[in-house]
Amino acid sequence: MNNKFVVWGTGYRTKKLVDIIGLDHIKVFIDNNITKQQIGYEGIKVISFEDYKREYRNYGIIVCPIYDEDEIVSQLESEEIYHYLLLSMNPSEIQGYGIKDYVQRAYEKIDRGCRNIIIGDNLFTYLLYEKAHRVLNDNQIGICSDNLQNEKQFKAISKMLGCNLIAREDIQPTDRVLLAIKDREYYTYNYENIYDMSKEIPDYYNDKILSLKDTHLGETCFVVATGPSLLTDDLLKLKANGVYSFGVNRIFNIDAEYWKPNCYVFIDKKGIEDYSNEIENYQIETKCLNADTKNIFKDDGCNYFMHVAVHDHYDLQNAFSENVESVVYGGGTVVYAAIQIAVYMGFKKIYLLGVDCNYEKNSNDNYFFKTEKPDILNHDVRRMFDNFEIAKKYADEKDIKIYNATRGGMLEVFERVDFDTLFK
Template identity: 40%
Template sequence: MANKLHPIKSIEVRTQSYVLNHFEKSKYAKRLRMLKDTHLGEMCFIIGNGPSLSADDLEVLRKNNVLSFGFNRIFLMFDKTNWRPDFYVSQDEKMLFNCQEDVNNLEINAKFIPLINKYFHNIDIKDALYFNMHSSIQGVPVFSDSVDSYIGKSNTVAFSAAQIAVYMGFKKIYLLGVDHNFAVYQNDKGEIINDKSVKDYFTDEYNKDKENLYIPNLDASTRAFISMKKYCDEHGIEVYNATRGGKLEVFPRVDFDMIF
């Protein structure tokens, strides 16, 4: 039986390899291509899951009909607000694997998931829009404006969401709840830093399985945000940080309460 199955497995592996190397020709790219410039000139919010994120602020977005991107375990906020993100993005296979059922049950316009998670980690999300990821060049994440070809890989999912937002035509992007700070993180030297005074997320339930999750590298995330700012500045896209506090200083700060 094993010998009979081996050729089939080999064909599957070759097919997956071809799709990843020629993603722009795939059915997945065709679905992504339908989103090109669908929100040309509009404004959106990219919602992080930091401790500064509040249900009250999300309610303001809901009442003003602002389009938004949410990530990972943002659904843990849903019992506190009627707000829901319009778009969902998750690329961390460890986190996705542990909350796959919750993500499948999300009623959201579009869920963006890396195709490698389906191919190599057996994470098959219902109605997902699968995208391809490319690694950074010499440690610098590449900001892609052709997500039907690839999305530049980085340590922060906000970077991926921003590429999708730009592809969809958004010209003004606000970050909210992107605290860019963790109780336990690492730097480029591989050093682990502990700061017990810091909360990781808006709820302690968020990373109850943190022993099985990646330790964030804030140096790498900062480089991603710098790459994002460079691209957006060069292409007339405004990006502002409306987070209440936090340590992300790459983008100009704005007072969330003054936006509306």
Template identity: 40%
Template sequence: MNVVGGIMKFVIYGAGYRGKRLIHFLGKENVVVFIDGDLKKVGTTYLEKPVITISEYKIKYSNFFIIISPVNTNEITKLLRENGIFQYNILPELPSEFNGYGNCSLVDICSALVRKLHNIIYLYGINAYSLMLYDAFRESFDVHLVKSDKDRELISEWVKNNYTDIVIEDVSDIAEGHVLLTIRMEEKEKEKLFLKNQVLDAFYFSCNMEYYYNSQVQKFRLEHGSGERCFIVANGPSLKIEDLELLKDEFCFGMNKIFMATNSWKPNVYVCSDSFLINDMTDKIADYDCKCKFIGDSGEKYWEKAQQNSYKIHVVAADSYGILPPFSEDICQKIYGYYTVTYVCMQIACFMGFREIYLLGVDCNYIRGSAENYFYKNEKVDNLDHNEYGMIMAFKAAKKYADEHGIKIYNATRGGMLEVFERVDLDSVLNLETDIK
């Protein structure tokens, strides 16, 4: 990056919306070309950069690291490996700012990190992010890359061949007392490897930045902490308008395009965390008659016209790698997205103190090419790459947190594929409450 006159540049795989967000974060001057599997795009330009094939990359650009922007990466990574290409990262392996979340730049991240660094720095893990940090700090610090056990095969060899000035160390070479910047590491791994060193988390470090903290959200902490229950209403095709009518006396969270519901019901809290949806639906969200709205801080267009009942949340989005993702206990600072806004709603509900949470319309089942993936009918078919596996991992994390804190989460969805939570019948739940009264 160009933080201190850097020399490293990158290639983006995917000439689409996520690639656009990525180049905005990296800066056009730091991206060489786009790769895309759509032959209609090859030979054209996207954001003033050429769009090429993998074959052309191997011939002309193989000394540049690739960042893969599409959601569905399995076929792409397989194709790269088959072509002997290992110098790549998928977006979820990098901090969520790379994917357009938050309003933080790499310069901001580096500036925040610099305040806690010493003369010698060890970057644990080799990927696009660590190369950027190396480039940013190399003129002011003695910087070393440390290969982790999880780094892809041959990645260190590629770095040595293309960046001859970079020193790559083994964990055993790190002297006691030095600063270690972790690019992606579990807490247990930190404790095991670096008990004698200062460990800084460069992956989630931006979440500690002061300007991400929203003190206005603090007033919601345990606001409903007297054993109250709530309903989180998603947008799945099983959601029925008549079910919403039954919830008029319940505390409800709604999300995304819930304003497509044609009846008089409104949620108590509206939530939208995805930057694309926020910017695409800015006017409709702003005009939606709801007492309280939690909106992701990456929706630039929305925050230009936000009303007083809107509360900004810093959304962190990253992959779980088969590991349960974090669950935020302080949504004033950060909240984790992980493929579904329902997970965001769960964290808000727990922060507010609800002890009994019912899910409705959380089908967790998407059919690519269908116009009926939601309770409303889309004008266009849904060709998005939904990651149900990532959603399930998030729901498992929510259940784990709930079980450990005496919170009950039930699935009152009529059908669908979500089986993480105990299923209950919505009619029975509501009728039981009526009988008690």
């Protein structure tokens, strides 16, 4: 198997990928930045897309950028290049969240006493196949895709990598079937899910979090985000009425003398790294943070470190965690994680405040506070709404009420209520 890839991108996501697969799997990088082409990245050559077409076309591509993903895919397919893989289609761990030996953990599921079929069409599938094929022959290991829409892409990359392909109709009841892609409801094979093993990985389990479970059974809370509609007067009402509140991300920009949340939630790894000092000095009784950042902070008793699993691609329907002690699912917005934590703590009525969901790129006004630099992030509002729909479905099934008390904004998934009527 040809295990060298060309990696598109040299940003933060690429850095995390390199930490997982190592430089041995990388032939060159693609980046349109001329300066990076001149100096290279991690000691490896950086080329243009034109260079790739001329000199490296026989190598499969891993596309790392998430916000430019559609544009890159269109560019590749316009050149009839189908041997590419999207980093966003992989388990959270392959994207750099969680343990680094995830492929090894999945490999331990292989049964040498029968034929093993890996169902998948992502990088994780090929990394696992590569590892297994070192000790198993073609009669013992193969891969199969269940995604007819990507059949051309699947066959192109599999042929290039020299994989043993198994047709869906040839899978037998005696085969060991390992699902390396996000579970889909229509799937009919008797399989074992290796895409999300969060609940069975001891490294992720944090028994300290169990102390939060059902501590506010049947109560009401607010999840306060950082949208521009957020008013200090509204927060003073929450404080005056003793309402339990969750605050997220840069909510610490509000003077704690006026108001501060009971529980603070920040799950974005890079964001936590960027604002670690502010988070460290934020005096909150409960802080729920990404477990990947626990080495940054002192163990002061208020920190609850949670494994965060992210599913970045549109086609990957997210999950809603009932086992926060093992996993919290990211959903394009920290508010989705805060809702999972609130439900875990037993709240039955959850109000959202400051969840505007209307972002303007390069604006200084996307938050209740003025930013010194324009907001250059590509906020994926579509993905936020998709995951809020999942939260609503779960809440409806469990007789939990989620209301949107935000003043204006774009979020219409949850029933709206007028904040001014809540404390009369």
